[in-house]
């Protein structure tokens with residue numbers, strides 16, 4: 386099996402399909418399994434390296450969903466997408482296990498293996514890639530006054546500890562990627578600081594995933610203090626900046642626009658960038 390870096394050259398795009406009624410951006414749009422599967426296929430045609438399918442919203446304020454409900458949402462979509470490159474966005478080991486059985490190759494766990502004690506073993510046994518993400522608090526309350534002494538070093542220490550844990554539990558290090566968790570218990574300034582100093586996270590030695598697409602911090606940056614989403618153009622700009630700072634995988638809703646913008650950025654940086662070399666400006 387390829388390493389994350391071989392499977393996902395820099396930059397790679399991860400498309401997002403949320404099979405939920407309440408996701409902050411595409412909630413309710415993909416609740417029907419056929420509609421969700423068609424959206425995923427379109428994203429792959431548009432250049433996504435992988436499509437991340439999720440059945441539980443983690444937007445600020447979201448409530449948890451039961452195992453039965455999450456399976457009911459995602460399994461029919463995964464079944465329709467057999468043979469395509471898929472990731473499962475879940476914190477539940479049983480959802481991950483069923484998704485891997487149906488051919489998913491990556492488990493995207495926003496709790497970084499803290500949500501379900503069986504998750505690490507499931508990922509290891511399934512031979513899957515794993516994304517470990519930082520979150521302060523839990524979705525229901527995480528945006529209520531998030532605080533850090535130094536957001537970058539705290540996120541880096543957390544991810545380093547989670548990486549060691551995953552490896553100790555049997556997940557090969559070369560299959561793991563790390564994500565600062567934009568918007569997960571972070572103010573606009575925390576998000577900006579994490580991307581500005583993304584080189585600190587890149588120096589942990591694993592490919593970095595950034596998911597800033599359509600998030601409220603982008604809307605707030607544009608001057609609306611009550612925004613709950615960001616625009617497509619702001620999201621594309623955010624993806625290019627994250628790539629420029631060293632990100633390998635960009636998790637986005639708008640695949641075609643992001644792929645086109647990243648093609649220009651990649652061409653401008655020239656040879657070597659896809660192998661993980663951070664552009665000089667990001668070092």
Ligand code: HH2
Pocket residue numbers: 401403405407408409410411439441442443444474493494495516518564566567594595596597636
């Ligand atoms: N963001 C969301 C969900 N999963 N996974 C990773 N690795 N990184 C992220 O930044 C990330 C994630 C939230 O965005 P979205 O899936 O669009 O919305 P919701 O959680 O409301 O379904």
